Amino acid sequence: MTVDKLVESISNKSDRIGRTVNLMEVCGTHTMAAFRSGIRTRLPEQVRLLSGPGCPVCVTSDNYIDHAIELAMTENTIITTFGDMMRVPGSRGSLSLAKARGKDIRVIYSPQQALVAARKNPGREVIFLGVGFETTTPLVAWTIQNAYSRKMPNYSVLCAHKTIMPAMRALCDSDDVRVDGFLCPGHVSVITGAEIYKPLCREYHAPCVIAGFEPEDILLSIDMLLNQIISGEASVEIQYTRSVTAAGNKLAQKCVNDVFKPCDASWRGMGVIPSSGLSVRSSYKEYDAELKFPRIRVSEVKRDTGCRCGDVLRAVITPSECGLFKKECTPDNPIGPCMVSSEGTCAAYYRYSRIDE
């Protein structure tokens, strides 16, 4: 179907539904893609896209950033991280500032590069900041397996990996979040498979469509969600069939299960969600930076900045409803992580928001 036909179809279905429909893009990449491609400007007003908690940087707590900076200050360490993490403010500044002050913090493009850094610097400890959902976790697990089999003594991961399903479930359980359907994350689903969303459909009657990242993918997925809403159904459909299967990538799942085990995790704005995080199994404990540097303990610092990233992440408010948005909080001076990450909702609203707003 052409873009114009899809837009027309969505518009007709929205008229048939006759009320505002809230669809959540769980994944930050969908949020950015929807803004970049101008999809939002083509949707009828009654179809609202809400951004969810699927930006890994945004849901990472201040405490984790503080911990990473403390490790960077430790003698003889090299911190390796994806670029998104660099500018996220913790309670005592960001990794970017620590780097500018001379700490050895390196932006890498794949976890494999962290292993290479460890091999090239045998006298120093290379710590990778393990942040991200099911998409990145298998690769990080692979680095740990690899370091283990090569008996590398100087590599470890500061682990804050999370899994998306418990967060989606927490959103469904929340009284102040109203979502009529989920655009489920494509990259995550390549690994997990489609089956994992079934409980959401069954228990919460939440329509789910796993969407690809091309603009047409997103439009078609929205159309598919509206079909489900009109028919009163709630099932898991795969729009992103070119990459996602029902069972997912078994090899990657096995690798993750071998290295990590579920644990409770703290999500920015959502608090502690049981079994939503991953920690390094004891069989690989020498690669867990938290255990390797037991003296580095960071206490939780409560910052009262007025930042409402937590409410944005739960789609309780849109960024423009936060009192700091475009005033104190801008991409040049981000107060919260949603303004920092390239996939953050606030950054997307700031950069690409509707020109008629």
Place this chain on the structure above:
Amino acid sequence: MNKKIITSAHGGGGTATKEIIDIVREYLGNPVLDQLGDSALLNLGSTEIAFTTDSYVIDPIVFPGGDIGKIAVCGTVNDIAMEGAKPLYMSLSLILEEGLEFELLERVIASVSSAARKADVLVVTGDTKVVEHGRAGGGLFINTAAVGRRYEGCNTSVSNAAPGDLVVVTGTIGDHGVTIINEREELDLESDLQSDVAPLNTLVDELLTSVPGIKSLRDPTRGGLAAALCDIAGASKAGIEIEEDKIKVKREVKAACDLLGFDPLNIANEGKAVIVCSEDSAQKVLEICSDNEFGRESVLIGRVVSEHPETVVLRTRMGGKRIVDMPRGENLPRIC
């Protein structure tokens, strides 16, 4: 501990870089500097001179399509050309690190020579400093300066764009930036992608001597096409509307940007020009560009409009619209 310090974001050419420029202007501001063009325009009696300087700290020193020597000539020559002037003379300052191999130095100087010949400029003065090992990253930094004579009656300031004018880009965008990232970070993107680094002064010469309707020229280097267009829209207090499906992006560049979470509009170019011209001269501009080796893939990408002044808007392939913002800080790869 909490004193504000320079971070890598200040080198990105976007809004953070402006913080540095603001300090310079506060202490050194004068009518010439305050024009903030690619070059300073100086009136020396009856001759109008364009004068510019730039430093090159690129890593890696040698990359597909060029090296630090070629870029040091082309970047500076292009800054002169974009101000509507013909580059004539250059300086070359070398900051060398202990341990640099002579073979590499010679290769870079040969490249300077070749690029200067191509651009028809003479290197007439220079300087050499050697610093301790570890103080010059990859072993070699270069500073160049150049002067050029302005074409008579030409004014290519970024503040000249007016509603009704058209916007041309002289080819594909993002080639240089993605080539460098691929090399520096060893991303192993399988491609034949090369930097587009090139001297644009012969193209500008043909344009300015043949077409009267050239309004503004800008080379979209750091900050990419987005920064160049935002500069033009801001300085001209006009809106600019561009069409996504007209902008040429190589398949490899798009794939790398998708992978890393970058917008091709924000990626650096070193051999492209943004040309704003009157509507009736656009055809001639495109003809001249497509006959020049550095403008063969030139394309009309949009127009200057009276709506949304000082804002660049992209009409997307989907028929939607979005703002093209001034890039902020450096491009950082995303997590997933």
